[in-house]
Amino acid sequence: MTHIERRSTDILILGSGGAGLLAALHAKSANPELRVTVAVKGLLGKSGCTRMVQGGYNVALAAGDSAERHFMDTLDGGKWLNDQDLAWTLVTEAQTRIRELENRWGCFFDRNPDGTIHQKAFAGQTFDRTVHKGDLTGIEIINRLAEQVWARGIERLEEHRAIALIRSADGARISGVLLLDIRRGGFVFVQAKAVLLGTGGGPTMYKYHTPSGDKSCDGMAMALRAGLELRDMEMVQFHPTGVLAGPGTRMTGTIIEEGLRGAGGYLLDGSGQRFMHNYDPRGERATRDIVSRSMEREIQAGRVNAAGGLWLEMKHLGPEKVAKMFKGMVERCADMGFDLAGDRVPVVPTAHYMMGGVVFRADGSTALPGLFAAGEDTGGVHGANRLGGNGVANSTVFGGLAGDAMARFVPAEGELAPPDEAALDAAMGAALAPFGRRPQPLGPLRDALAALMWDKAGILRDAAGLAEARSGLDALEAELHAAGVADGMRGFNLSWADWLNLESLILISRAIVAAAEARQESRGAHWREDFPHTQDDAAGLHHTLVTLEEGQVRLSWREVAFTRLRPGQSLLTPQAAE
Amino acid sequence: METVPKGEKAQDTLKVRVWRGDAAGGEFREYAVPARENQTVLDVVTQIQREQEPDLAYRFACRVGMCGSCAMEVNGRARWTCRTHVKRVAAPGEALEIRPLANLPVIRDLATDMAPFFDKWARAGGTFQPKDAPDGAVPAEFSVVPPESKQRREADAGIECIGCGVCYASCDIVAWNPDYLGPAAMNRAWTLVNDVRDGARRERLEAVSGDAGCHSCHSTQSCTERCPKNLDPSSAIAGLKRTLFWDSLWGRLR
Ligand SMILES: Cc1cc2nc3c(=O)[nH]c(=O)nc-3n(C[C@H](O)[C@H](O)[C@H](O)COP(=O)(O)OP(=O)(O)OC[C@H]3O[C@@H](n4cnc5c(N)ncnc54)[C@H](O)[C@@H]3O)c2cc1C
Ligand code: SF4
Ligand code: SF4
Ligand code: FES
Numbered sequence: 001m002t003h004i005e006r007r008s009t010d011i012l013i014l015g016s017g018g019a020g021l022l023a024a025l026h027a028k029s030a031n032p033e034l035r036v037t038v039a040v041k042g043l044l045g046k047s048g049c050t051r052m053v054q055g056g057y058n059v060a061l062a063a064g065d066s067a068e069r070h071f072m073d074t075l076d077g078g079k080w081l082n083d084q085d086l087a088w089t090l091v092t093e094a095q096t097r098i099r100e101l102e103n104r105w106g107c108f109f110d111r112n113p114d115g116t117i118h119q120k121a122f123a124g125q126t127f128d129r130t131v132h133k134g135d136l137t138g139i140e141i142i143n144r145l146a147e148q149v150w151a152r153g154i155e156r157l158e159e160h161r162a163i164a165l166i167r168s169a170d171g172a173r174i175s176g177v178l179l180l181d182i183r184r185g186g187f188v189f190v191q192a193k194a195v196l197l198g199t200g201g202g203p204t205m206y207k208y209h210t211p212s213g214d215k216s217c218d219g220m221a222m223a224l225r226a227g228l229e230l231r232d233m234e235m236v237q238f239h240p241t242g243v244l245a246g247p248g249t250r251m252t253g254t255i256i257e258e259g260l261r262g263a264g265g266y267l268l269d270g271s272g273q274r275f276m277h278n279y280d281p282r283g284e285r286a287t288r289d290i291v292s293r294s295m296e297r298e299i300q301a302g303r304v305n306a307a308g309g310l311w312l313e314m315k316h317l318g319p320e321k322v323a324k325m326f327k328g329m330v331e332r333c334a335d336m337g338f339d340l341a342g343d344r345v346p347v348v349p350t351a352h353y354m355m356g357g358v359v360f361r362a363d364g365s366t367a368l369p370g371l372f373a374a375g376e377d378t379g380g381v382h383g384a385n386r387l388g389g390n391g392v393a394n395s396t397v398f399g400g401l402a403g404d405a406m407a408r409f410v411p412a413e414g415e416l417a418p419p420d421e422a423a424l425d426a427a428m429g430a431a432l433a434p435f436g437r438r439p440q441p442l443g444p445l446r447d448a449l450a451a452l453m454w455d456k457a458g459i460l461r462d463a464a465g466l467a468e469a470r471s472g473l474d475a476l477e478a479e480l481h482a483a484g485v486a487d488g489m490r491g492f493n494l495s496w497a498d499w500l501n502l503e504s505l506i507l508i509s510r511a512i513v514a515a516a517e518a519r520q521e522s523r524g525a526h527w528r529e530d531f532p533h534t535q536d537d538a539a540g541l542h543h544t545l546v547t548l549e550e551g552q553v554r555l556s557w558r559e560v561a562f563t564r565l566r567p568g569q570s571l572l573t574p575q576a577a578e
Numbered sequence: 579m580e581t582v583p584k585g586e587k588a589q590d591t592l593k594v595r596v597w598r599g600d601a602a603g604g605e606f607r608e609y610a611v612p613a614r615e616n617q618t619v620l621d622v623v624t625q626i627q628r629e630q631e632p633d634l635a636y637r638f639a640c641r642v643g644m645c646g647s648c649a650m651e652v653n654g655r656a657r658w659t660c661r662t663h664v665k666r667v668a669a670p671g672e673a674l675e676i677r678p679l680a681n682l683p684v685i686r687d688l689a690t691d692m693a694p695f696f697d698k699w700a701r702a703g704g705t706f707q708p709k710d711a712p713d714g715a716v717p718a719e720f721s722v723v724p725p726e727s728k729q730r731r732e733a734d735a736g737i738e739c740i741g742c743g744v745c746y747a748s749c750d751i752v753a754w755n756p757d758y759l760g761p762a763a764m765n766r767a768w769t770l771v772n773d774v775r776d777g778a779r780r781e782r783l784e785a786v787s788g789d790a791g792c793h794s795c796h797s798t799q800s801c802t803e804r805c806p807k808n809l810d811p812s813s814a815i816a817g818l819k820r821t822l823f824w825d826s827l828w829g830r831l832r
Contacts, residue, residue: 043692046647046741047639104716106706108723108737108773111730115722136738139644143741144706147766150696151705158693183685212639245616250624250641250660332642335661337616443628485632492635492686494627 002428004187008416009037009155011406012177012192014162014219016040017048018395019198019375019402021145022097023364024154025105026403034410037190038149039157039179041199042214045146048200049211049376050395053138054257055122056130057101057396058389059094062119065127067091068571073125074390075565078355078383079524080537081232084564086381089362090390093397098131101396106144109133122389123258124287130389135257135328141392157190159183162199162218163500164427165226165371168417174226174370175419178427182497185490187428193414194370194406197223197358198399201376205505206351207454208242208253216501217508219377223358224507224548228367231379231543231558232356233508234515234526237386238459240267240291242350243336244309251336253350257329258388260314260340261285267295268311268344269303289385289525292349296459299348309348314340349459353391355382355525356515359545364402370414372406374398380543384524434499437484442498445483449476449505457513462529466517473513477506507548514553515544537567592664593673594622596634600686606675619652619659619667622674623688636688643806646742650688651677656747658740658806679747695743695762702763703785706770709777721775732772732817736765736809745801745811757790761801761811764792768814771821783822792818 011027013020016038028036040047060070070091075082101107102117109131110118122130133140149156159182166189168175176191202215220230241261245251261267261284269275279294280286286294295310305311314322322341323330333340357379364372375395382390456469480502485495521535522528535541541560546553565571590613595606611625620638627634638648643661650659653667653675668674682690708717723730745761746752752760767786770776786792795815802812 042637042639042645043647046645052640052642052644099718099720100716102720103775104708106708106770106773106776108733108775109720111723111725113725115724115727117720134738136644139738139740143739146696147699147705150700212645213641214639246614248612248614248625249616249618249621250638251616251618251621254642332661335618335643335663337663337665439632441629441632489633489686492689493633494635495632 006189008191010034010410011036011194012190013038013196015198016044017200018050019399022396022399023196023403026400027407030407037155039160041161043158044156045142047214051138051142053392054135055388056132056137057392059098077124077385077387080567082383083380094393097396105148107140124387165222166419169420175417191416193410197373197377198375201354203236203351205453205509207450208350210255210350210352216504218504221504221507229359230546231359233511233546234519235355235384237353237525238292238349239352241347244307244346244348266313269298270305295349307346309346311344312347313344315342363405372402374402434485435487439484439486460529469513473510510553511546514555518555595675597677598687617664619662635686646740649679649742649744656744681747681752698759698763702759702767703782704766707778729772729774733769736769736814744804748800748804765811765814768817786818
């Protein structure tokens with residue numbers, strides 16, 4: 001028998017991004033008697049992507065803007081695949097949440113010269129509605145939330161990685177979560193009356209990616225294994241400008257902010273020629289998906305620089321001006337060895353965000369009683385594409401709502417149900433399995449996965465490539481399940497962590513590929529070279545659903561319920577829509 | 579497989595000494611890491627863990643200087659490793675020496691326990707308290723705060739702290755007096771003292787006025803010199819001292 005420490009709490013929150021921290025604060029404030037525990041793979045408030053938000057937070061505040069307008073922009077961006085009730089909750093509740101972030105938790109957003117809240121432009125929106133703190137909005141939000149959590153008697157399990165959601169012995173509800181205490185290398189089972197999944201997705205299986213290193217789709221993988229449905233998994237957003245600093249450096253893939261293109265930056269091919277106007281009249285200012293696809297076409301045509309990517313150039317705007325306007329970005333590039341203001345930076349599109357995820361309701365509840373979900377782990381809010389600035393709004397809005405709902409659920413329906421011990425044993429056995437096998441370096445496997453997903457299930461997809469991805473993933477999974485990790489020091493064992501990360505990433509890659517194979521059209525972030533058209537919305541729209549049955553990924557469809565508007569309709573009067 | 583881009587000599591190697599051990603003690607071990615054109619100290623540590631020492635412990639998250647979890651001592655000085663290019667700290671042919679951050683308990687190898695650092699942040703009153711609003715109530719509207727007002731500028735000066743602990747590891751008072759709140763916590767307190775929306779000024783000033791607080795700082799400025807975000811905790815602490823002085827003169831503190 002493997003040793004396992006057992007504990008219990010009323011509410012267990014997985015993850016300390018916008019979703020996790022707001023859920024913790026809301027639950028604790030609603031009912032200070034409740035025991036609330038936050039378990040996080042990294043340090044509390046220092047891991048995840050909410051912290052990395054640069055652009056800012058979309059919310060309709062100003063005169064002339066409205067929740068209706070924000071809603072329409074969100075549906076247009078999402079190509080009508082959104083769950084409209086979730087999208088409506090997003091835009092209305094954001095108006096409450098932003099005030100709460102500023103006035104209650106202490107975020108200090110930037111102001112106009114007259115002292116009122118400043119809102120800036122962000123691509124794809126008909127109104128300047130992005131609230132921000134310089135270009136480091138996420139640091140402000142997460143620092144303030146973490147401070148509030150420390151001050152409130154909320155228990156912390158830092159460097160505790162969730163491994164499996166465990167159902168109750170009767171299978172009817174969640175019993176708790178199996179965690180790995182990373183520092184000690186031992187298992188902890190935390191029994192809880194309600195659990196929030198807020199681990200933040202994160203498409204880190206792609207060769208180039210932006211999210212933080214701690215994210216590896218663990219939440220989605222645990223949800224699939226626990227029998228939940230994932231929707232819209234084919235919808236992966238690529239950001240056009242990731243840094244290409246060469247192999248063997250973690251700088252590669254990190255983001256260069258969008259505002260540079262907005263301000264007039266040029267994208268150049270390997271020979272120094274601009275190319276975006278060959279694809280879109282807006283040139284470099286076209287939307288994320290169009291720019292990423294165009295860049296990928298240039299790359300596939302071989303018009304690349306020595307590093308295999310393209311160039312971003314700003315110097316025609318005047319190096320001093322660039323250095324002043326984009327101080328943080330210029331400094332970051334300098335630290336990486338590039339002169340953004342006066343020279344060129346090698347860039348490549350990079351995987352950024354997953355629109356798909358766990359099917360959930362606006363109060364965070366899921367199909368499994370007691371399990372709630374919020375943030376990037378969930379699907380439905382953004383549809384086929386996410387607007388810049390709607391990501392952090394999503395995690396903070398739904399995290400808070402889930403916290404409220406859990407605080408109501410626990411006294412009314414919560415119970416510390418005994419776990420399915422067999423499932424617990426099986427989950428520990430699976431996590432320990434690599435120690436029983438011959439150790440092997442995981443680098444080649446990680447690189448193979450990254451290349452496979454990038455080349456065959458990335459920005460430009462087709463049936464043949466996706467089929468190769470499918471069989472390639474099967475082979476990689478078999479290889480992972482034959483690969484061992486050296487036993488010895490289990491505490492803070494990053495090789496073991498890597499093995500577990502790969503297991504989550506391969507499973508979720510299979511979900512992405514299954515959904516991408518099924519969707520035989522191009523819509524939003526999903527592009528099929530063999531089906532370049534978007535189907536007629538009026539004929540009815542369906543979203544993909546992925547489940548796991550006996551280890552096999554199963555795909556099905558569900559009709560999008562147009563609960564508020566049908567495609568083509570608008571909440572805005574023709575005059576207001578202008 | 580990734581290939582080495584043109585113009586890059588992968589055969590060059592870096593000599594790296596890494597501290598390995600735990601709370602009970604440890605020692606330096608030497609490694610050779612392929613040198614690359616673009617390479618941070620974090621990349622060097624990653625290479626060693628991935629290719630040479632599978633059980634080497636270290637911590638990072640964002641890899642772009644936003645999370646503050648990757649700081650280590652590099653050639654005798656605390657730094658954010660994800661934003662520290664090897665060329666900045668080691669001349670060609672020179673060795674790298676990497677240790678865990680000073681002044682914090684070591685968990686293992688390069689990973690430290692940052693809990694004392696954040697506990698002190700809380701102890702220094704580093705948590706916003708809405709003015710005129712008991713916990714739970716949220717003022718309905720945003721405060722009007724002109725960006726050019728003196729207080730907003732003072733608050734902005736230190737607000738972008740990433741909590742990396744570099745200043746804390748560089749402060750000799752922290753080393754001598756384990757209770758000393760340290761530069762980052764007091765930088766946060768000063769930011770809040772200048773935040774016109776905050777209602778806990780008095781409690782906060784009291785929190786930083788004791789022996790463990792601002793009066794222990796002897797203004798060596800190591801914190802300010804080393805802060806990777808170019809913040810100035812030393813001036814923030816001076817600001818607290820000044821405010822406490824005037825407040826006690828006017829009888830505003832007990
Ligand atoms: C570089 C970058 C810039 C961005 N800029 C913007 C922007 O300007 N505007 C915008 O709206 N959105 C932006 N986004 C998107 C935004 O950050 C996310 O949409 C959102 O914040 C996700 O919040 P979350 O709480 O779901 O997850 P995260 O904030 O990512 O938090 C996830 C948490 O879960 C933890 N975790 C992971 N796995 C486990 C596990 N197995 N067990 C326990 N804990 C686990 C992590 O350690 C972390 O604490 C950006 C994203 C990136 C990467
Ligand atoms: S100025 Fe004060 S806080 Fe900063 S390093 Fe010196 S003694 Fe420490
Ligand atoms: S003040 Fe500077 S050095 Fe200190 S924790 Fe903050 S960012 Fe790091
Ligand atoms: S890894 Fe986040 S600051 Fe270095």
